[in-house]
Amino acid sequence: MVIKIDFQSSEALYIQLRNQIILGIATSRIQEGDALPSVRQLAEDIGINMHTVNKAYAVLRQEGFLTIDRRRGAVIALDADKMQALDEMKRSLRVLLAKGRCKSISCREVHELVDEIFAEYAQEQ
Structure with missing residues (x-):
C-alpha cells in the first residue's frame, strides 16, 4: 500500500491518510x-505520529470503511448501508458545490468533473 502524505499541505495529516485509504479502496488497490x-x-x-494514524483509523471506522479485529487489527469492511453513504455524500457535496457556485463553476462543469473522476475509478478496477 502506497500512502502519499504532503507535509507542506494545510490539510491535516490524519485527513490526508484517511483520503489516501479511501482512494485506495475506490481504485481497488x-x-x-x-x-x-x-x-x-x-x-x-x-x-x-502513531496518534495521527490512530485518529485516521478511528475516522475510517466511524465512516464505515473499516472494522477493528482483535487478531487482524484494522480491516477494510465496507458499510453495506447505501442510504447512509448517500446521505453522507450529500452533506459533503453541499459544501463543495456551494464553494463551486461562489467561484462561478457551472453545473455542466461539475457534471464533467464528476464523470471524469468516476471514469478514473472504472478504469483502475
Whole structure:
C-alpha cells in the first residue's frame, strides 16, 4: 500500500491518510477484507505520529470503511448501508458545490468533473 502524505499541505495529516485509504479502496488497490498495517507500522513507514494514524483509523471506522479485529487489527469492511453513504455524500457535496457556485463553476462543469473522476475509478478496477 502506497500512502502519499504532503507535509507542506494545510490539510491535516490524519485527513490526508484517511483520503489516501479511501482512494485506495475506490481504485481497488485495497480490497474489502484486506488488513491495514498496524498503527505503529504505518506511522513508522510514512514518518508520522502513531496518534495521527490512530485518529485516521478511528475516522475510517466511524465512516464505515473499516472494522477493528482483535487478531487482524484494522480491516477494510465496507458499510453495506447505501442510504447512509448517500446521505453522507450529500452533506459533503453541499459544501463543495456551494464553494463551486461562489467561484462561478457551472453545473455542466461539475457534471464533467464528476464523470471524469468516476471514469478514473472504472478504469483502475
